[in-house]
Amino acid sequence: MHKKIITGVVIAVLLFSLAVAMAFMGNGERTAQKTAAGEKIAIVHIEGTIMSSSPGGFGNPAVAAADQITRQLKEARENPDIKAVILKMNTGGGTVVGSDEIGREVERVRQSGKKVVVAMGEMAAxxxxxxxxKADKIVANPGTFTGSIGVIMQLTEMKDLFNKLGIEVKNIxxxxxxxMGSSNKELSPEEQEIFQSxxxxxYEDFVKVVAEGRKMDPVQVRKLADGRIYTGKQAKQLGLVDALGDFDTAVQITAELAGIKGEPELIDMTGEQLLWQQILGGLQGNTQLMPIPLEGLLLLPDKVAAPMNTNVE
Known part of the structure; x- marks a missing residue:
């Protein structure tokens, strides 16, 4: 019995050592590739539900935390070696505050003289x-889901359920x-009007952002801003994106805008990873963990948003 335990421990240690070696070997290869590259373009990931900050804790779903993303954008803005920024985006939306905070930092990057290009993935809605x-250019895949220009606030009314269960809630x-918005009571017409306001x-802020960013008449924006999503191909025809292509297309466009000659060096602004992330990355041949697939948040009509956490969706 003891021999089996010892043998198991030895095998585990050997596998762990091998994984670490592979991770660092992979990092070394990528470092060498970076050294041989040219002028730098920063890559900032916006993946998952957009929030002002991450909820933290192990096992939480992936979120695009504005406090982390704005910090990465600030680092790229202040780094003289970085000539431009690509926002690699795969998100179905999130809160108004989180979206606005990231958008404001994107504006600061552009005001510093650096170009910003968006590379849309499966969803950038x-x-x-x-x-x-807020970016200089938007590149979408023909199959990207984008648009969904609108705002939603959903409240859950459970008064009838509480009555059936014999639960009585008193609000002092x-x-x-x-x-207003409490689940144990019916929404009054006055409360409905307040929430709608x-x-x-x-919504008016959203229309203004699109009109200014895309240089479109607000009247035309309102015709498109009924909450529906568009494919990348449709968005290109409507003037909501600038070009169709993949990430390499976005890199090429960014390099041209920034006046970069030759092959640019791509710098991932995610930063240092935990050891277990490096190990998994080494085993996958990539130092980045695979992003958690989106569930198509815009396509879930029963998604609940807290009253004071209005979602741009």
Missing amino acids: SGGYWISC KTGAYKD LVNDS
Whole structure:
């Protein structure tokens, strides 16, 4: 029994050592490739649901945390060796605040004289499109899902369910509207009007962002901004994106805009990874963990958003 345990431990140690060696070997190869490259383009990932900050904790779903993304953009903006930025995007949207914070930092990067190009993946909709409109150019795959220009706030009413279960909830409040949106009560017409005004206000901001970013008449934007999604091909025809292609297309366009001659060096701004991420990356032949696939958030009509966490979707 003891021999089997010892043998198992030895095998585990050997496998761990091999994985570490492969990870560092892979990192060494990529470092050598970087050294041989030319002028630098920063790659900033916007993947998952856009939020102002990450909820933290092991096992949480992947989010595009604005505090982390803006920090990466700031680093790229202040680094004199970096000539431009590519936003590699795969998101179905998220909160108004998170989208706006990232968009504002994108504006600062452009104001510093550096070009910003968006490379859309499977999805770059709603809040993702809000951010995209802040860039110099937008490149979409023909099959990308984008657009979804609109704002949604969903409230869950459970009053009838509570009654069936014999649950009674009492709200002790300081004002008439302090408990508006509570799941244990029906939404009054006045409360409905207040919530609608919040959504309308954010919608007007969205229309303005698209109109200014795409240099379109707000009237024309409103015709497209009914919440529907478009394929990359449709978006190109409507003037919502600039070019169709893949990530390499985005790199080529970015290099041309930034005046980079030759093959640019691509710098991933994600930063240092944890050891277990490097090990898994080495085994996959890539130091980056594979992104968690999106579930098509825009296509889920029953997605719930907290009243004070309005989503750009």
